[in-house]
Amino acid sequence: MGRPLPHDLIAQASGLIAGDELKKAALDYSRAMREKVERDQGGLLSVFDGWFARVVRRLTEFDASRPWEESVRESAAQAQAYGDLQWDLLRLRLFLDRWRQGRFVTFAERERSQIHYHPRFGTEFGADVLLTCQGAPSLMRWRGQPLMKNVFDFAMYPALIAELRPRTIFEIGSGLGASAAWFADHMAFAGVAGRVHSVDRVKPALQHPLVSFYQGDCHAPERLFDPDLFAFEPHPWLVVEDAHQNVGGVLEQFHKYLSPGDYLVVEDSDIKRPALRGFLCAHPGDYLVDTRFADNFGRNATSAGDSIFVRTKADESVAADDGRRGE
Numbered sequence: 050m051g052r053p054l055p056h057d058l059i060a061q062a063s064g065l066i067a068g069d070e071l072k073k074a075a076l077d078y079s080r081a082m083r084e085k086v087e088r089d090q091g092g093l094l095s096v097f098d099g100w101f102a103r104v105v106r107r108l109t110e111f112d113a114s115r116p117w118e119e120s121v122r123e124s125a126a127q128a129q130a131y132g133d134l135q136w137d138l139l140r141l142r143l144f145l146d147r148w149r150q151g152r153f154v155t156f157a158e159r160e161r162s163q164i165h166y167h168p169r170f171g172t173e174f175g176a177d178v179l180l181t182c183q184g185a186p187s188l189m190r191w192r193g194q195p196l197m198k199n200v201f202d203f204a205m206y207p208a209l210i211a212e213l214r215p216r217t218i219f220e221i222g223s224g225l226g227a228s229a230a231w232f233a234d235h236m237a238f239a240g241v242a243g244r245v246h247s248v249d250r251v252k253p254a255l256q257h258p259l260v261s262f263y264q265g266d267c268h269a270p271e272r273l274f275d276p277d278l279f280a281f282e283p284h285p286w287l288v289v290e291d292a293h294q295n296v297g298g299v300l301e302q303f304h305k306y307l308s309p310g311d312y313l314v315v316e317d318s319d320i321k322r323p324a325l326r327g328f329l330c331a332h333p334g335d336y337l338v339d340t341r342f343a344d345n346f347g348r349n350a351t352s353a354g355d356s357i358f359v360r361t362k363a364d365e366s367v368a369a370d371d372g373r374r375g376e
């Protein structure tokens with residue numbers, strides 16, 4: 050109880066949403082949340098909904114003419130019980146800072162706001178969760194094969210597939226084949242008639258009626274898949290880069306064929322940020338991070354931190370750069 054905020058967190062929080070803007074965002078979100086709870090959840094509050102409502106109720110009991118940050122800081126100095134409220138206020142500010150940016154955000158904006166989060170992964174988790182979220186000691190499995198996804202991705206991809214309804218999934222880096230089979234099964238669960246094309250240096254032995262496995266090398270990206278697949282496979286596409294080799298070259302190859310509304314997911318992006326920066330600088334305004342999937346379980350609770358991209362239409366990129374809400 051009453052654990053004070055460390056000084057570095059206080060310093061970083063100074064760049065977050067504050068003052069009247071914070072109060073307005075909190076009230077706007079409270080309204081949106083109430084509507085969502087009635088519309089989508091049959092009136093039942095999630096843990097997060099209940100927490101948010103409680104914190105805002107406590108904060109609105111302070112003198113309305115002063116910023117919440119000031120009131121909470123002073124109260125925490127006087128009474129230990131308010132120490133927890135300092136943490137809750139920080140969590141609230143982090144959440145609302147993201148929420149006000151809207152659903153679709155430029156990669157550059159995501160990198161700028163990374164300062165408030167884990168320095169390498171951009172998440173709000175510590176190293177413990179990151180170390181074990183693929184399963185430790187045992188990986189998750191699908192159709193008997195080890196699946197190299199983390200538990201957040203395990204929930205995120207089915208939601209993405211259900212919303213996007215991709216007719217074609219390209220996977221670069223098959224592993225033992227479990228992820229391609231898992232994607233295909235989720236296409237089928239979503240009632241989508243589609244196909245997964247998955248490539249690796251070593252073709253897996255696993256077989257699945259909706260998956261075609263190929264042997265190929267990221268260092269020859271134009272030959273990763275048959276040119277007819279690039280040209281004729283139906284959209285929307287979901288492209289998942291998970292081989293970690295010649296990432297820039299592979300993304301450039303797909304860029305030639307991606308259509309507006311297609312998704313491009315780059316896994317393990319913490320080690321690929323220079324390649325991503327280069328690729329996105331070469332195609333300004335063409336890709337936006339979809340925070341609905343990147344942040345739904347907490348900021349960047351995915352192995353594809355800041356790298357679940359939607360290929361934009363020209364007018365969408367302008368709207369997002371203006372900072373307008375994408376929902």
Ligand SMILES: C[S@@+](CC[C@H](N)C(=O)[O-])C[C@H]1O[C@@H](n2cnc3c(N)ncnc32)[C@H](O)[C@@H]1O
Nearest residue numbers: 196197222223224228249250266267291292294
């Ligand atoms: C992280 S694993 C893929 C895991 C799998 N997608 C999953 O989620 O279960 C990376 C894969 O990339 C493949 N790979 C490495 N270098 C490659 C290259 N130059 N071209 C094609 N595949 C490559 C490896 O053989 C390995 O199977």
